[in-house]
Amino acid sequence: MIAVLGASGEVGRHAVAALARAGTGPLRLGARRPGAIGTEEAGPGARVMAVDATDPAALARFCAGSRLVLNCAGPSYLLKETVARAALAAGADYVDVLGDDPVAEALAAAGAPAAGRTAVLSAGTVPGLSVLVPRHVLALTGPGEAAATALTVHAGGLERATPTVAADILLSLTTGGVGGERFGHPLAAWRDGRREQRVLRTDESAEVPFYPDRVAVQPLLTAEIERLAAALPLERADWYNVFPGRRTRALFTALPTLPVDSPEQRAAVIDRVIRASEADLAGADPYYRMVFTLSAPTWSRTAVVRAGDSYRLTGAVAALTVRALLAGRIRPGLHFAGDVLDPGEVVAELARDGAAEVEVFATAAPGGAPAQLAFEDGAL
Numbered sequence: 001m002i003a004v005l006g007a008s009g010e011v012g013r014h015a016v017a018a019l020a021r022a023g024t025g026p027l028r029l030g031a032r033r034p035g036a037i038g039t040e041e042a043g044p045g046a047r048v049m050a051v052d053a054t055d056p057a058a059l060a061r062f063c064a065g066s067r068l069v070l071n072c073a074g075p076s077y078l079l080k081e082t083v084a085r086a087a088l089a090a091g092a093d094y095v096d097v098l099g100d101d102p103v104a105e106a107l108a109a110a111g112a113p114a115a116g117r118t119a120v121l122s123a124g125t126v127p128g129l130s131v132l133v134p135r136h137v138l139a140l141t142g143p144g145e146a147a148a149t150a151l152t153v154h155a156g157g158l159e160r161a162t163p164t165v166a167a168d169i170l171l172s173l174t175t176g177g178v179g180g181e182r183f184g185h186p187l188a189a190w191r192d193g194r195r196e197q198r199v200l201r202t203d204e205s206a207e208v209p210f211y212p213d214r215v216a217v218q219p220l221l222t223a224e225i226e227r228l229a230a231a232l233p234l235e236r237a238d239w240y241n242v243f244p245g246r247r248t249r250a251l252f253t254a255l256p257t258l259p260v261d262s263p264e265q266r267a268a269v270i271d272r273v274i275r276a277s278e279a280d281l282a283g284a285d286p287y288y289r290m291v292f293t294l295s296a297p298t299w300s301r302t303a304v305v306r307a308g309d310s311y312r313l314t315g316a317v318a319a320l321t322v323r324a325l326l327a328g329r330i331r332p333g334l335h336f337a338g339d340v341l342d343p344g345e346v347v348a349e350l351a352r353d354g355a356a357e358v359e360v361f362a363t364a365a366p367g368g369a370p371a372q373l374a375f376e377d378g379a380l
Contacts, residue, residue, distance in 0.1 A: 014315025245280025
């Protein structure tokens with residue numbers, strides 16, 4: 001039995017559909033409001049349960065008897081390791097579409113998971129695919145080519161923010177990073193083996209390759225990108241969050257100054273995030289895009305991920321993580337998905353499933369600048 005918590009949400013329903021299409025099951029689908037769970041695509045034998053992730057007894061009942069628990073519920077930075085502990089206590093393996101460093105630190109401090117059990121965190125788009133795509137591009141490096149030295153990423157799109165996403169965005173201002181830090185360091189970048197503060201600048205009207213219009217870009221260096229840069233290793237790594245929507249960008253700029261001390265104030269800010277995203281989306285087609293440029297002094301490759309929205313993309317990565325774990329391709333222990341999934345397999349499966357199109361372009365421009373992009377790898 002595969003238990004999917006948060007099955008009524010945008011990510012959860014896409015994960016359920018992807019698992020069912022792959023023949024993975026049977027599925028136990030959990031949500032606070034079970035009537036909101038769509039079972040049409042869940043496959044035969046799917047069972048729906050009411051469960052509140054903040055209720056320990058209900059959560060224990062939901063996890064009991066499961067081979068694996070996939071957590072798509074949120075806000076992740078509020079639940080933290082709650083669901084992971086319940087799943088592991090029930091003897092199940094665990095996959096979390098977010099989780100990140102706070103959950104990893106809490107589980108490691110508790111000596112979890114126990115011997116023979118597996119927990120995989122950050123099995124989504126950002127984090128998750130955000131390091132798998134660069135690893136895929138790196139694998140395309142030919143014999144005799146210089147080692148990669150730099151990575152530049154632009155990620156973002158035009159899509160509706162769900163209440164859960166809006167709540168996690170608000171929480172990320174104070175948590176979500178390593179050692180109790182906030183999620184990411186604005187304006188920071190990776191330089192010569194370490195994080196450097198205030199290296200980059202925002203741009204409110206940038207032309208970014210492969211984005212249809214001018215966008216606002218906000219540099220943010222996360223712990224995930226720091227780990228990737230250290231592991232490869234890279235001399236430079238720059239990450240930019242992309243905001244095509246003017247209203248959403250303006251609100252995000254103001255977020256640190258808004259009052260959020262009371263539950264009512266936090267709810268009001270969350271509602272503003274949702275309404276801003278809806279206003280930006282009015283009359284436009286939603287999209288989500290990630291553009292990765294990995295380079296050396298003598299070559300440069302750019303991977304472009306195109307998706308209708310990040311929710312389906314996250315659900316697809318989560319489902320692939322579940323399948324890899326069940327197939328024995330992930331060893332027992334505590335992991336981040338970007339460290340243990342096969343990058344090429346993930347990219348190919350996303351294309352086969354229809355969750356995204358991925359293209360890789362190459363050039364031999366000195367300095368790593370993609371001056372004349374040439375089609376290399378195709379829509380995989």
